Amino acid sequence: MLRDMSESIQDRVLRVIATTKRIPLETVTPDSSFESLGIDSLDRLNILFDLESEFDIEIDDEDAKQVTGIQQMIEGVTLLVDAKAAGVPAPHFPGTQTVSGEPGTPSPVANDAKSGPKAGE
Amino acid sequence: VPVPHRVVVTGVGVLSALGLDADSFWKALTAGRSGIGPIRASVNRPDASAVRFENVAEVHGFQPELFLEPREISLMDRFAQLAVAAAREAIDASGIVWTEDLQERAAVVTGSCMGGRGAEENGYWELFHNHRTRVHPLTIPMGMSNAGASQISMRWGLQGLAYTVSTACASSGHAIGQAFHLVRSGVAPAAVAGGSEAPLFLGGLKAWEAMRVVSKDTCRPFSLDRTGLIVGEGAAMLVLEPLEAALARGAKPLAEIVGFGATADANHLTQPTAGGPARAMQQAIRDAGLAPEQIGYINAHGTATEANDRTESEAIRAVFAAHVDKLAVSSTKSMHGHTLGAAGALEAVATILTLRHGILPPTANFNKPDPCCELDVVPNTARTQQVEAALSNSFAFGGLNAVLAFKAWA
Numbered sequence: 051m052l053r054d055m056s057e058s059i060q061d062r063v064l065r066v067i068a069t070t071k072r073i074p075l076e077t078v079t080p081d082s083s084f085e086s087l088g089i090d091s092l093d094r095l096n097i098l099f100d101l102e103s104e105f106d107i108e109i110d111d112e113d114a115k116q117v118t119g120i121q122q123m124i125e126g127v128t129l130l131v132d133a134k135a136a137g138v139p140a141p142h143f144p145g146t147q148t149v150s151g152e153p154g155t156p157s158p159v160a161n162d163a164k165s166g167p168k169a170g171e
Numbered sequence: 172v173p174v175p176h177r178v179v180v181t182g183v184g185v186l187s188a189l190g191l192d193a194d195s196f197w198k199a200l201t202a203g204r205s206g207i208g209p210i211r212a213s214v215n216r217p218d219a220s221a222v223r224f225e226n227v228a229e230v231h232g233f234q235p236e237l238f239l240e241p242r243e244i245s246l247m248d249r250f251a252q253l254a255v256a257a258a259r260e261a262i263d264a265s266g267i268v269w270t271e272d273l274q275e276r277a278a279v280v281t282g283s284c285m286g287g288r289g290a291e292e293n294g295y296w297e298l299f300h301n302h303r304t305r306v307h308p309l310t311i312p313m314g315m316s317n318a319g320a321s322q323i324s325m326r327w328g329l330q331g332l333a334y335t336v337s338t339a340c341a342s343s344g345h346a347i348g349q350a351f352h353l354v355r356s357g358v359a360p361a362a363v364a365g366g367s368e369a370p371l372f373l374g375g376l377k378a379w380e381a382m383r384v385v386s387k388d389t390c391r392p393f394s395l396d397r398t399g400l401i402v403g404e405g406a407a408m409l410v411l412e413p414l415e416a417a418l419a420r421g422a423k424p425l426a427e428i429v430g431f432g433a434t435a436d437a438n439h440l441t442q443p444t445a446g447g448p449a450r451a452m453q454q455a456i457r458d459a460g461l462a463p464e465q466i467g468y469i470n471a472h473g474t475a476t477e478a479n480d481r482t483e484s485e486a487i488r489a490v491f492a493a494h495v496d497k498l499a500v501s502s503t504k505s506m507h508g509h510t511l512g513a514a515g516a517l518e519a520v521a522t523i524l525t526l527r528h529g530i531l532p533p534t535a536n537f538n539k540p541d542p543c544c545e546l547d548v549v550p551n552t553a554r555t556q557q558v559e560a561a562l563s564n565s566f567a568f569g570g571l572n573a574v575l576a577f578k579a580w581a
Binding site: 090091092095098099111112114115 | 223381382383385387398399439440441442477478
């Protein structure tokens with residue numbers, strides 16, 4: 051029912067990973083490790099970039115550094131998509147730590163970044 | 172192995188976030204004062220798009236009109252203007268007299284990562300944003316990465332081997348190393364060598380932002396709480412001469428340049444290995460005819476990315492073994508930022524002045540030791556200590572490594 055209309059966030063994340071990494075979609079599951087799919091630091095950078103475009107979200111640099119698995123990517127993207135829909139500040143990915151060492155709370159630095167530093171002033 | 176010429180540095184010039192000459196550069200380095208701050212002047216289209224980071228290392232107060240004709244300014248991207256300004260200071264300070272014979276064979280070797288892409292961006296902006304159908308007629312010669320070398324060669328009439336090396340963040344390390352070998356071998360009777368970079372234009376900043384390696388805070392090399400690099404602009408140039416020529420004209424060498432080592436990791440586009448940098452350091456030490464125990468200070472590449480700092484620490488520990496405990500290692504990028512293709516030249520000058528003055532510049536902004544960077548990083552405060560010889564490390568994306576070795580001139 052409504053299958054083509056309701057591609058889940060998980061399905062979209064897996065599709066972006068497969069497309070960006072140029073590997074068959076059926077090889078990418080939430081349980082796949084980056085290592086098993088041959089995803090290195092540059093692939094991760096590309097995938098996060100394409101996820102930002104796919105969902106029109108902005109993924110924090112620190113979260114990007116600390117994301118270690120596909121399940122975490124799906125959960126992080128889901129949080130960001132939900133926050134955007136609710137119009138609340140963007141949360142961090144689950145399981146990541148901010149610079150100040152507090153898990154899961156946006157750091158002041160990240161808040162400043164979200165409000166848009168003014169280049170050129 | 173005897174070499175035809177010993178090579179000395181007789182003049183240096185620097186423009187950086189720390190000031191407009193080598194003297195202010197050195198004063199800031201030894202005071203542990205950082206020139207990193209919110210971007211002000213260089214990005215000329217602030218309204219176009221926000222950049223996710225605010226802090227850069229910007230050259231403030233640069234007035235090219237003080238030494239360039241208005242017409243010349245309009246023919247040069249900022250990176251070339253900075254190159255000429257640094258060369259001017261270095262040449263004046265060296266006291267070298269450009270005789271016809273010297274002019275005919277003197278070399279100019281510059282390094283730049285991005286060259287005049289700021290000028291290119293201005294042209295493309297007209298096309299893509301303002302929907303014009305034309306770009307500035309000199310977009311090509313202003314954009315070319317050798318513009319700095321060409322401008323220096325034209326200004327002082329230097330007609331020998333002149334070219335530009337572009338090896339990303341190791342560009343001017345390679346440039347100075349190559350110029351050193353040209354003078355040592357007798358191919359060139361003198362050389363002006365160094366690098367310049369002006370990457371603070373919108374497209375350049377957005378490209379660095381997308382790499383996710385730029386700090387939203389400041390540059391904290393080797394510190395556990397580091398958050399990435401700080402992009403900077405600047406230029407530094409050196410005058411290299413054979414020792415006997417320098418002494419014959421009564422010049423006082425600032426330091427002797429004694430070794431150059433360069434290797435490729437042949438591994439990964441952005442993830443460094445420890446092996447490539449370690450081999451480059453070993454080669455530089457061997458090329459210098461030194462023993463590792465003679466090295467007392469390393470001006471590290473020290474970008475304040477986790478990948479660099481940990482790999483560089485591992486490489487240093489591998490090369491120096493037990494001697495590492497007597498070795499001081501600092502990253503002056505904590506103060507002048509990462510000036511990309513100019514970094515090797517700025518840091519070569521920092522290394523030369525370290526040897527000349529017997530003061531080790533600190534790693535500024537240092538908070539917490541990183542157990543994976545077990546080195547004496549001279550945290551936050553300069554140290555009075557005369558060392559015999561020193562290395563300057565430069566490592567580039569693409570796995571290209573350049574290491575220069577200098578000796579104090581007593």
